[in-house]
Amino acid sequence: MAGLYLHIPFCKSKCAYCNFFSVVSEKQRADFLDALKREAVNRNHYLGDDEIKTIYFGGGTPSILTPSEIVDILNVLKQNYKIIDKLEVTLEANPDTVSKQSLSEYKSLGINRLSIGIQSFFDDDLQYLSRKHDSKHAMQVLDWAKQIDFQEVTIDLIYGIPTLTDEKWRKNLEYFFATGFNHLSAYALTIEEKTTLGQRINKGVAAPVSEEATIRHYEILTEMVKNQGFEHYEISNFARPGHYSKHNTIYWKGEKYLGLGPSAHSFDGVSRQWNVASVKDYCDNYSFEREELTLNDRYNEYVMTSLRTIWGCDLSYIQANFGDKYVKRFKNLTKKHILDEKMYQKDEFFILNDYGMLFADGIAAELFL
Ligand code: SF4
The missing domain is CATH 3.20.20.70 (Aldolase class I)
Incomplete structure (x- = not known):
């Protein structure tokens, strides 16, 4: 859906x-x-x-x-x-x-x-x-x-x-x-x-x-x-x-959506698309830009959005969608945030606590590939 x-x-x-x-x-x-x-x-x-x-x-x-x-x-x-x-x-x-x-x-x-x-x-x-x-x-x-x-x-x-x-x-x-x-x-x-x-x-x-x-x-x-x-x-x-x-x-869960109207963004699971940010151009001469997401883009987006949520990053999702290299790097880089008590692990999920959320963007950027 x-x-x-x-x-x-x-x-x-x-x-x-x-x-x-x-x-x-x-x-x-x-x-x-x-x-x-x-x-x-x-x-x-x-x-x-x-x-x-x-x-x-x-x-x-x-x-x-x-x-x-x-x-x-x-x-x-x-x-x-x-x-x-x-x-x-x-x-x-x-x-x-x-x-x-x-x-x-x-x-x-x-x-x-x-x-x-x-x-x-x-x-x-x-x-x-x-x-x-x-x-x-x-x-x-x-x-x-x-x-x-x-x-x-x-x-x-x-x-x-x-x-x-x-x-x-x-x-x-x-x-x-x-x-x-x-x-x-x-x-x-x-x-x-x-x-x-x-x-x-x-x-x-x-x-x-x-x-x-x-x-x-x-x-x-x-x-x-x-x-x-x-x-x-x-x-x-x-x-x-x-x-x-x-x-x-x-x-936040990386599901599909269609954005209508000037500047609206859309996501179909593999690419992003965004409409021209001008009412005049949108009405007279509709255009959009499109970007195919690489595996790294998709991984980075997943880390960025999921770390900002109560559900956190799911290691089994990373394994299934991105593979061993990504899992290994993710586990290595998250160790210090767990030690710093910004993040905790619950089963396969790595979740930021309230304190860790203050650093969500910085932590995500460190984990990017
Ligand atoms: S101008 Fe004010 S009301 Fe309009 S979108 Fe921006 S913040 Fe919202």
Whole structure:
């Protein structure tokens, strides 16, 4: 089984830290919707006979689309793909673009998982990030989602923001726990040079991110979520048992997915493909790039993604898919991380603990071939 991702590139404004492909102008909205549906029809063989178990509207800001625009897209997908009955359909929503009415309509047309970009419940943090909403409206939207009784709701929070004290970070997590929702994505603020925030920090007009504060926030996070019965199932994702994101798990387990829309990536098991990152080119002159993955690429990707999860790296998978050379190297290089108590071995699985997750990227890079 496989997943479908749809990239909706429009945003009300560009957040200062954002490094995703998104545009503010909606001039080509109608053309984009036509092109997206066209791509969905034209690429319906990409996943072979695989059935679709998840649909994910990501962005950008998918909640800019009206319920009738979403239902049009869903109808095209239903007509062109084999879709299972127990489908997970996620819509990313930003508080500044939704109303109680629109949320209720999204639910009635089959969206059963809402991912809400809250980031912080404090206005000074939101201003630092230049988000469009304020904390009052964020609370209001969560309340609507509860009243409407969405099957699954997850929220995004960001830590390591220079205006976010330890106390405020604890409060952000407490506000989230009080909602009773079962899933949280919590990301460390990372500054990309080319973003507005990166440039502001370089010029000295915005406060820089402190690595020590980010690590403290991570430690507060991992402790508080565990006390609330959440599982730390991916480096930035936490869920009560049975509430993992099915769609994102496809990425983390190396399963197939088709990405539609500008800049969207696809994976068919042996190659990656990514669409042109321009709304104009996507609409007028669709193109993509493709990369065949070598054995080393596939091994590196497997190590990178699996080390970031609760399932860890499976030695028997490495043996079956890559062979002795890879197993030997993996076992040799992981010894010191086990001694350093960053990693543990459970049967054939090598798993990073909460402390080790702080070094996940560095450890994976050491293991690469
Ligand atoms: S809403 Fe999300 S995608 Fe849009 S600019 Fe902000 S961070 Fe980027």
